[in-house]
Amino acid sequence: MTPETMTPDMNAPAPPAVEVRALAKHYGPVKALDGVDLTIEAGEYFVLLGPSGGGKTTLLRTIGGFHRPTAGQVLLHGAEVSHLPPDKRPTAMVFQSYALFPHMSVARNVGYGLKLAGLAKSAIAEKTAAMLEMVGLDGLADRKPHELSGGQQQRVQLARALVLDRDILLLDEPLAALDAQLRKDMCLELKHLQEKVGITFIHVTHNQEEAMTVADRIALIAAGKLVEQGSARDVYETPRRRFTASFVGENNVLDGVVASVTADGAMVDVGGAIVHAAGAGAAAGMKVAVSVRSELVDMSAAPGPEGASLPARYRETVYLGLITFHRAMLANDVELTSRLISTAGVAWRPDPGSDVHLHWPPGAARLHLD
């Protein structure tokens, strides 16, 4: 190799922060990860969302070096690292809980990685103090972890990870052990912190509200596979896969058969009623699913003015404060839910067992081929 060829191409695009190629992790017959391909750009706040046991934590831990992949590759900033243990990777990690060192003070916890890196005591003290201030824990440096609240403990973990100046931070359900209100507050704090430090955050959660609060992009992981990825808005409003529609948001998912194909989707027979669903790839006679977000479904005594309108039997009302759920059964015994703002709900209150019409605007229904 000549010196010319060794000079990096300054015009070449920077490699992605994380690239996962055909990644698999098997435990005997169990496939925790099954051929996952994923690319995460530098500086992104990326969320791995999915049900428990779906493989999202296994994927995060494999990126971090806590699992050796059965097959496939993990590249960090273009370098293949599948064979490297966690301490040899440019990643830091925040765990769900129980990961602070109980015999060390907050300051020693935060400074531990710096001590391993061989920094001078004064530099460690300076960086630790700055980081504790950044996460709002200045004044608590001498406390032991058990003297902190759950939220404070997670902040210490954040400080301990961020102080290392690594450019990829892995967060394994970091807010799962916190109560609901604190989780909401810390979600926003995490988002603002990521914007401030500008490094790549990869955050695992099964909580979709948490995911949508922080994510630039979301990937859905289930049964060891990458189901779908996209921006929070895309994943919520225009899910491509049936699983996404059933997992994210409150969607009504109806099975049906394609009656005819249209320019932007298909007309689908769902239990006797023909409804339009947007999406590509359908063919007449194909078994498909149609999803409609429950907040787009309205309810009235007479058929709706436009779009789809399905006759149903009213079942019950579930009042949740801001939102009220109205549940009704279609003729084929499939349940549909209408989710409305309580104060702007239906003008009339149907009795359980009475006939109603559920309707939604044109273009609201999505077509799913899988």
Place this chain on the structure above:
Amino acid sequence: MVDEYGGRWGYRLKWAYLLLVVATLMSPVFYVMYVSFNENGFGAANYVFTFAWYGVIFSDRLMLNALAWTSALAIVTTAITVPFAVLAAKFYKATRHKVLTLLLLLSPLFVAADIMGASLLVYFKNLNGVFEYVGAALGVAWVETWFNLGFMTAVVGLIVYTLPYAFIVVLITMGRYRVQQTEAARACGASGWRAFWDIEFPQIRPGVFSACAFTVILCFNEYTRTSLLKGGFDTFTTVLVSQMLNEGMSEQSYAMSSVVSFIAIAAVGAIIVFTLIKSEALERQARPKAEPGT
């Protein structure tokens, strides 16, 4: 769990039963201690309190020599057994085949001491024959004596005996340790060894020290394996027992038995008290984590 509907007398009866069991177990030991302070020795009608027999211990060269041998065996056995026990406990926590691992590690406990000692004796005799043959064939004399009965074979026998106990003691402390802390240390840049030394060891230290104390006590208690595998009948228990069988229990034997019993009881008592205090401290630390944070 406290039975809040149980009667007061039932509770007192349980305590009385417990104390009776402890008294039954410990009475012979306390009686030996009582005799060791009698100037007139065992069975004398007239009890005269004295420390004299404890002074005589140090003039009994046979007993002191036995104490030295047993101390050396205990130190070497502990130095090998406890690190093995820590490694075994770490392996046990990591493996998915926990029942099999536990069964294998505890299996020496299910073999009677006499049978295990005799088996090891036969095994070393045969092994000695093999090494004598190999040494002669190679013309290397020092290989021939590797498995002659002596200090090393006694150490092997004691390791086989004490390892299951030390493993259990370490495992009890290690059970509370959260492996996420090791992972967090690795994520901070620590190697596997460094994560163990900096993070895990300070938290399992009470268990490791308890295992050390327990191993030493077991070495002092052991008779069968050391008498069969050490050769020479010159360890503490073998000397004490042979003295008793040949000459009857001498007054300094009572004193020596009392000293060893006292050290053992004090060591075990200290371990229990320390473990209880540590356990309570760990509970206190765990409690806020189990509650929803603010």
